Amino acid sequence: MYFKINKKDFLDKINIVSRAVSLTSPLPVLHNIKLATRGNILQLTASDSDISIEATILSDEENGLQIINEGSILLDGKYIGDMIRKIDSDFVEVEVVDGTYTSIRGLSVNFELNGIRSDTYPLIDFSEPEDSFVINSAALKNLVFQTCFAASDKETKPVLTGLNLNCEGNTMTCVATDSYRLAQKKIVLDTFHNFNVTIPTKSMNDIAKIVGDDENVRVALNEKKALFIADGVMIQTRLIEGLYPETSRLIPSEFAHELVVDARDILNALDRASFIKNEGVCIIRMELNENEINITSRSNEVVSAEKIMPVSYTGEPLTISYKGNYVYDAIRVLNALKVKISFSGNMKPFIIKSIDDDEVLQLVLPIKTYS
Amino acid sequence: MYFKINKKDFLDKINIVSRAVSLTSPLPVLHNIKLATRGNILQLTASDSDISIEATILSDEENGLQIINEGSILLDGKYIGDMIRKIDSDFVEVEVVDGTYTSIRGLSVNFELNGIRSDTYPLIDFSEPEDSFVINSAALKNLVFQTCFAASDKETKPVLTGLNLNCEGNTMTCVATDSYRLAQKKIVLDTFHNFNVTIPTKSMNDIAKIVGDDENVRVALNEKKALFIADGVMIQTRLIEGLYPETSRLIPSEFAHELVVDARDILNALDRASFIKNEGVCIIRMELNENEINITSRSNEVVSAEKIMPVSYTGEPLTISYKGNYVYDAIRVLNALKVKISFSGNMKPFIIKSIDDDEVLQLVLPIKTYS
Numbered sequence: 001m002y003f004k005i006n007k008k009d010f011l012d013k014i015n016i017v018s019r020a021v022s023l024t025s026p027l028p029v030l031h032n033i034k035l036a037t038r039g040n041i042l043q044l045t046a047s048d049s050d051i052s053i054e055a056t057i058l059s060d061e062e063n064g065l066q067i068i069n070e071g072s073i074l075l076d077g078k079y080i081g082d083m084i085r086k087i088d089s090d091f092v093e094v095e096v097v098d099g100t101y102t103s104i105r106g107l108s109v110n111f112e113l114n115g116i117r118s119d120t121y122p123l124i125d126f127s128e129p130e131d132s133f134v135i136n137s138a139a140l141k142n143l144v145f146q147t148c149f150a151a152s153d154k155e156t157k158p159v160l161t162g163l164n165l166n167c168e169g170n171t172m173t174c175v176a177t178d179s180y181r182l183a184q185k186k187i188v189l190d191t192f193h194n195f196n197v198t199i200p201t202k203s204m205n206d207i208a209k210i211v212g213d214d215e216n217v218r219v220a221l222n223e224k225k226a227l228f229i230a231d232g233v234m235i236q237t238r239l240i241e242g243l244y245p246e247t248s249r250l251i252p253s254e255f256a257h258e259l260v261v262d263a264r265d266i267l268n269a270l271d272r273a274s275f276i277k278n279e280g281v282c283i284i285r286m287e288l289n290e291n292e293i294n295i296t297s298r299s300n301e302v303v304s305a306e307k308i309m310p311v312s313y314t315g316e317p318l319t320i321s322y323k324g325n326y327v328y329d330a331i332r333v334l335n336a337l338k339v340k341i342s343f344s345g346n347m348k349p350f351i352i353k354s355i356d357d358d359e360v361l362q363l364v365l366p367i368k369t370y371s
Numbered sequence: 372m373y374f375k376i377n378k379k380d381f382l383d384k385i386n387i388v389s390r391a392v393s394l395t396s397p398l399p400v401l402h403n404i405k406l407a408t409r410g411n412i413l414q415l416t417a418s419d420s421d422i423s424i425e426a427t428i429l430s431d432e433e434n435g436l437q438i439i440n441e442g443s444i445l446l447d448g449k450y451i452g453d454m455i456r457k458i459d460s461d462f463v464e465v466e467v468v469d470g471t472y473t474s475i476r477g478l479s480v481n482f483e484l485n486g487i488r489s490d491t492y493p494l495i496d497f498s499e500p501e502d503s504f505v506i507n508s509a510a511l512k513n514l515v516f517q518t519c520f521a522a523s524d525k526e527t528k529p530v531l532t533g534l535n536l537n538c539e540g541n542t543m544t545c546v547a548t549d550s551y552r553l554a555q556k557k558i559v560l561d562t563f564h565n566f567n568v569t570i571p572t573k574s575m576n577d578i579a580k581i582v583g584d585d586e587n588v589r590v591a592l593n594e595k596k597a598l599f600i601a602d603g604v605m606i607q608t609r610l611i612e613g614l615y616p617e618t619s620r621l622i623p624s625e626f627a628h629e630l631v632v633d634a635r636d637i638l639n640a641l642d643r644a645s646f647i648k649n650e651g652v653c654i655i656r657m658e659l660n661e662n663e664i665n666i667t668s669r670s671n672e673v674v675s676a677e678k679i680m681p682v683s684y685t686g687e688p689l690t691i692s693y694k695g696n697y698v699y700d701a702i703r704v705l706n707a708l709k710v711k712i713s714f715s716g717n718m719k720p721f722i723i724k725s726i727d728d729d730e731v732l733q734l735v736l737p738i739k740t741y742s
Contacts, residue, residue: 076673079646086646088639088643088677109675110677113674272458275454301447301450302447302484303483303484304483306459
């Protein structure tokens with residue numbers, strides 16, 4: 001195998017597939033990235049137990065890919081990124097010089113490392129499941145941003161570490177929850193489907209970072225895997241097994257108190273109180289009435305008190321307490337100027353929405369308020 | 372105690388004295404910052420066992436300091452920085468409202484915390500030792516930058532964790548060494564002195580960050596302490612006891628090989644090889660002759676080889692090995708376009724200097740070269 005390529009294009013794709021390299025995988029062959037040249041194509045592949053990525057570079061004027069010898073090799077994922085990054089020229093040459101011994105060259109620098117024969121690499125099935133839909137990459141990134149933070153980071157209930165995608169008809173409901181807070185976004189698809197899958201949020205975060213800013217991404221699903229096909233890159237992720245909880249009935253639909261508030265005002269107030277913690281948690285107590293919102297937070301040593309004005313408030317006065325970062329995160333991802341917070345009572349879950357966007361809903365469970 | 376002040380001016384000084392707050396000090400009172408108002412002065416004091424800082428703010432139009440009540444209080448250093456930073460207005464009010472209970476207010480936010488009576492704070496003697504000299508703060512910052520990195524970070528030989536300042540006559544020789552590398556800078560003072568003190572490099576680094584970009588700093592020394600007096604700030608540090616080694620006779624004065632090289636070329640080459648490590652250390656092997664410099668680095672898995680051109684080389688060809696980061700650091704701090712590296716042999720310490728500046732000398736011990 002011997003090829004030359006523009007350093008930047010090569011590094012971009014190396015960085016993409018590196019997301020699937022697990023340097024701690026019990027299968028040492030998976031510590032490598034597979035490089036293969038064929039015709040006018042360079043293909044890079046990497047995989048861990050959760051995610052597999054294949055990037056394809058087709059020779060064109062911009063990337064300057066020149067394939068001198070066809071072939072393939074596995075190169076240690078720990079080194080290859082550093083090597084390409086540190087190459088001292090705009091072009092890189094990669095050549096298997098002797099069996100598996102590989103030279104990576106720039107202008108005056110020559111890196112050498114011993115690769116591994118590519119036939120020891122597991123065969124990864126990137127075949128496309130039948131059921132698929134298309135989503136714009138910006139919408140996909142935004143979906144991940146607005147929901148995945150609410151998933152659990154604990155492995156006790158594995159299914160809660162994922163993002164659930166549930167589609168009956170042409171509305172896909174996407175939910176992440178750690179059972180104390182929940183984020184839900186509805187997306188209308190161009191086509192009709194019937195699926196219910198849960199994808200690891202780590203995979204979703206990787207995918208959101210890999211896809212471009214404005215391109216069409218085809219998402220193909222079956223009961224085993226999800227395959228995301230973007231420009232020159234295929235990303236395949238395992239699904240999380242197990243029944244995702246029926247969350248729709250947790251979401252209240254009737255509210256006794258409704259607050260509309262400037263998002264910047266409440267984010268700033270929550271941020272100011274955020275350093276006051278009890279056992280690592282910042283508890284906010286909020287007293288609401290038509291005229292003002294009193295936000296207090298206290299630890300053994302410190303008290304913070306602040307007053308902000310509501311845009312509007314309907315209902316009886318209410319006092320409610322919650323984890324400050326839960327509400328902060330929920331409001332932050334809405335990217336809204338004004339938010340509506342709807343309460344059913346001081347021990348009932350409450351709902352946060354942008355006043356301009358009904359598609360995204362954030363739900364937070366309050367905690368007991370001590371007087 | 373009750374005062375108002377411009378948030379930015381107050382926060383600047385809080386950040387300065389916070390460098391001397393040790394949240395882990397066995398003396399709990401030292402977890403605090405002392406605030407005291409008197410006449411038209413606000414004074415902030417903090418201290419740990421190594422360093423004590425006193426910042427004085429004199430009321431003027433810019434800082435808007437307004438002292439409504441004289442008094443003093445100790446406030447927890449863990450919280451006060453966060454509180455001032457998060458205040459939602461350009462002005463801050465600090466008021467002891469009830470005994471030691473203190474309110475810190477902005478526009479709509481009110482932080483409250485329980486302070487401690489200031490008479491429990493140890494009396495810190497900021498009296499000025501008789502022997503003193505003046506140095507420009509830019510020169511002081513540069514001295515710290517060019518030397519302190521070479522000091523030891525191990526407490527086995529405490530004196531090597533410091534910066535030694537040795538003055539006989541009007542030339543002050545400043546040395547830091549971990550016994551594998553050494554950085555030395557000579558500074559000509561305006562006055563004549565006779566001192567030999569070793570200051571903790573941690574203190575020197577703090578002082579370099581505290582002083583302004585271009586102001587005169589008075590440095591006053593005796594056998595117990597060093598006091599740095601800058602604009603509105605006094606910083607006092609303990610000295611490290613013990614005899615500093617006589618380093619001047621370690622520095623060779625005759626050389627069999629002299630290399631002049633473009634600083635950027637060699638820094639880039641060392642940086643490129645820096646990821647190739649054996650047990651965490653990057654060993655560089657350098658082969659020198661009149662025509663080229665071959666730089667190689669190898670681990671069990673990877674080899675890097677690179678050729679750069681010398682500006683000039685005199686002497687027989689030489690092969691020498693060293694820790695890459697030692698030479699990288701030494702060249703980097705010289706801020707030079709071209710550097711001269713002078714060798715006496717492949718197992719003798721070698722010297723690195725800027726070709727334009729004879730005041731700073733970097734010395735590195737080679738390691739055994741295997742062929």
